[in-house]
Amino acid sequence: MEREVRTPIYDYIMRYVRNSPVRMHMPGHKGHGLGGWLATAYPLDITEIPGADSLYEADGVIAESERIAAGLFGSGAVVYSAGGTTLCIQAMLTCMKRERRMIFAGRNAHRTFLNACVLLDLQVEWLYPEDNVLLSGVMTPETIYQALRSAKQPACIYLTSPDYLGGMADIAKIAELCKRFDAKLLVDNAHGAHLAFGPINLHPIALGADLCCDSYHKFLPALTGAACVHCANPEDAPAVRSAMAMFGSTSPSYLILTSMDLCNRYMTNQVRRDLAAVASRIQRLKQNLRQQFVFCHGDIFHITIHAARCGYTGTALGAWLMTQGVQYEYADLDHLILLCSPATPLADLDRLEQVLRSAPFPNTPIPTETIRLPKPPSLLSMRTAAFAASEFVPIEDAVGRICAMTQPPCPPAVPPVICGERIDEHTIVLLRKYEISKIAVVTL
Template identity: 45%
Template sequence: MRTPIYDFLEKYAASGVARFHMPGHKGRGRLGAERYDITEITGADNLYLADGIIEESENNATRLFGTAHTFYSTEGSTLAIKAMLKLATGKNKRILAARAVHKSFVYAAALLDLDVEFIYGNDTCHYADSRISPDAVFAALREHTPAAVYITSPDYLGNISDVEKIAELCHQFGTLLLVDNAHGAYLNFLNPSRHPIALGADMCCDSAHKTLPALTGAAYLHISKMAPKDLVYAARGAMSLFASTSPSYLTMASLDLCNAYIEDSYSDRLKKTVSELFRVKRALGDAGISFLDTEPLKLVLPLSQFNLTLSDFYDHLSKCNIEPEMIDSEYAVFMVSPENTARELDRLSSSILSIPLNNGEKRDTPVGVIRPKRRVSIREAVFSESERVAVADAVGRICAAPTVACPPAVPIVISGEEIDGQAASLFSHYGLQYVEVLR
């Protein structure tokens, strides 16, 4: 497969051309990557008017993902989520969304003045668990006529919803299904594909950088072949509405190289990694260690089973020279990819196996999901005057910009909702001391 963006940058870097254009580093600097870091010079195409090397590279990604078109984002899924919601909504601004949304959804809702109705899953789960049942979607669709249903699958904890059934329901009710698939770019390369587009979603975003070997910020907006055709024509406009006019060529080049990487037997490497991680999980299971039933590249351990405090758990991993994706008071999340070596996986396994288990003692876990009352619209809350107050003083006040633990950047209370006592205790439980509230 040709890698047109990377090839262009390589040739330009080798040419010795005197750069009288942006950026100011002129191709020189300590990072070493400056030589490939250019702007829209002659021949370099333009992400938001692509008809040259960027279009050719996106066409390669389009073929790999089997979409009507796959658009590049150099500003993560965060940008693709805003664009996707802009594309789905016109006069009808109603969105049915599975509750545990990433913060970027809240900002998109504020910018687009969306009328969001949340669909709730299991109330006793972790607040970042975004699983939603087809039955809950069906019930919501009977009550509302949304422009789209929006779900997050997989979520930060690796939980997957039944995208196929939810897509069928959406289409039965004549609405679109949008999926935040930030954590699941690789799902397309399992056999069979478990990618949302293959399962019937109309649009989805993938953070290439989360699971594929791509630079931070590299992401896709995918539009399905089954989706209305005009979405593809409008997509670049929707992206550029929210994006910087200086998308990073380094990030685009890494997406470009990623196409060739995927074509070159990625599915086989992925399969091997999935079975190596499965082997690790089996060894943990044999030793009585439990883990969540997640998408195949995550290992998520409930911490209540270990006889260690949170900070001792973290120190233990540190001593084993292991850095997890996230640890909060409930779970430790480890993200694996084919770029992890077999030795690293062994180290992960032996470090977990050496942690003492508690003897069945139950620890208190907080109520997971709460259903705060909406007082004003998301847009009004995000754009009104606000102040920062201690969590204890926030009870009875209205949430302004969402205050989140990052990761997972999933708000416990969404902008415009009232913060009650339960919300305040969840904030404290997850280490949040201050929140933004309306004045």
């Protein structure tokens, strides 16, 4: 039976639309669209008028919706973002700066993290995964332990889990260690909002993280830009909210906020059922195709094919899938990533299985070279390098120069080299692998 769930933002907007007042406020479309498929969105696209609450001072319909979300995820408090996970990461790091914590971060961080460090002038001690590769790798509790033991001041650990390929860190064990050292654990859970709703709750907050950010839109049915910060301790929420206000637009999109509100209803009544059905269909797909494809381990909704081990390059397999009407998320020489969510129609997975089964390529593994992450010395702070005078040069001419800024292709948006680091031969190999041909270097 469906449970009655309040959707306070949506309900407010629908009342407003039904009352059809004369709109003497922003936005300029005044509730009237320009036709086409977007027409029904315009009337709902309001701004922070009295009664609609205000995201960064929420105490009305937005605050109520956030409380509903916190109850669903089991967090102490939730703070919404209509500026994606990017804004959440900026807010979490601002809080760490205010607490004067040093930051240890997994090297596979998204470029959003780096940009926030540049803006906030943070220095980072990088933690390298055991297998020392760029996109995905196991961050062992031992690595975390050694980092925390070495810290000379209050610290925080920042991890990305699930990572881009779906790999998961042992958050429970790492959280335990953090508590032992009085350090805070922050998790970029952009790829894992659904983890709260499986048979075992694997959401970082349930496993002991202090702060984590979820993208509602990446793995749940919500509009792009919908995200939130979860606080284990509700007393952290005001600091997170005020930090968000420093970076976020003063005109947050009510369409995005409303989509989170409606997603709360979905999470109450339907997500567990859908998640179980889709997860089991994906499992079956992997089982049925196991002679033909090697699938990487990790979160079930990341269908990550180790293409090279099956005789394809990820990019060639991806290009072929597109000719068959399947759009992938990301492909490189080694991998192909197909992302699902609890809202993926089962019929789409039937079609995907059919298409994959008919893949025409040979089945001889392509030798791939695992490129280890270089650990070049950092000669300038990230901020100094990012704001220094710089020039773009072909990567072959960049050896020995200091990286000013990397704009890795998005996805996966994990920078092979960090601003301030000296570029060496190993870095060039990695840049080439990710098809980055030019790089900004500091001109001194």
